[in-house]
Amino acid sequence: MKDAAEIFKKLHELWPNAHCELEHNNPFQLLLAVVLSAQTTDKAVNKALAPLFARKSDFSPSDLVAMGEKKFLSVIKSIGLAPTKAKNSVALARQLLQLHAGQVPLDRKSLEDLPGVGRKTANVVLNVVAGLPTMAVDTHVARVSVRLGLARRTENRVQIEEDLLKVVPQEWGVQAHNLLIFHGRYHCTARAPKCTACPVAHECRKVGVAIGKA
Numbered sequence: 001m002k003d004a005a006e007i008f009k010k011l012h013e014l015w016p017n018a019h020c021e022l023e024h025n026n027p028f029q030l031l032l033a034v035v036l037s038a039q040t041t042d043k044a045v046n047k048a049l050a051p052l053f054a055r056k057s058d059f060s061p062s063d064l065v066a067m068g069e070k071k072f073l074s075v076i077k078s079i080g081l082a083p084t085k086a087k088n089s090v091a092l093a094r095q096l097l098q099l100h101a102g103q104v105p106l107d108r109k110s111l112e113d114l115p116g117v118g119r120k121t122a123n124v125v126l127n128v129v130a131g132l133p134t135m136a137v138d139t140h141v142a143r144v145s146v147r148l149g150l151a152r153r154t155e156n157r158v159q160i161e162e163d164l165l166k167v168v169p170q171e172w173g174v175q176a177h178n179l180l181i182f183h184g185r186y187h188c189t190a191r192a193p194k195c196t197a198c199p200v201a202h203e204c205r206k207v208g209v210a211i212g213k214a
């Protein structure tokens with residue numbers, strides 16, 4: 001798809017350093033942060049976890065199990081759905097120790113079998129840790145890909161993921177999801193997107209964007 005190749009080329013020029021903004025020092029910390037980021041901003045998760053990771057940079061599943069649900073809840077109490085996330089996080093850490101020797105598995109089935117881990121979380125881990133061309137569809141990816149005409153307008157994020165995987169050029173496969181996130185987070189925002197200053201405006205179909213008000 002010629003338009004898709006041009007879109008991702010221009011997005012890369014605009015966001016050459018697009019990356020996962022969840023701060024982490026190892027795969028477990030990334031997995032933990034992604035689980036905690038559901039319905040919460042990356043910034044909020046980073047703020048909550050920063051003191052913990054500063055005290056112990058190699059924070060691991062065994063450290064979380066030793067800490068326990070109550071203490072971990074006190075660490076993440078500022079983020080959304082904290083009680084449920086604390087419970088799932090400790091259960092996740094325990095399962096990693098029991099089934100995977102404390103290591104984060106890098107296959108989709110094993111990841112999605114972990115407590116609190118869904119398809120989007122697995123996609124992020126597989127992309128960032130294993131360098132696979134997965135597509136983690138969050139609110140930014142969904143909005144931008146539909147506006148650009150790269151995916152159908154639907155509430156079904158698996159469908160959006162499938163649509164994107166069909167059109168994203170192979171050369172941009174690993175970077176595509178972060179490019180779409182950065183563009184949605186900092187430029188093609190939900191309200192008042194910066195269409196007049198957008199480098200992909202000529203390729204954009206502006207699906208769902210009120211022309212003249214953007």
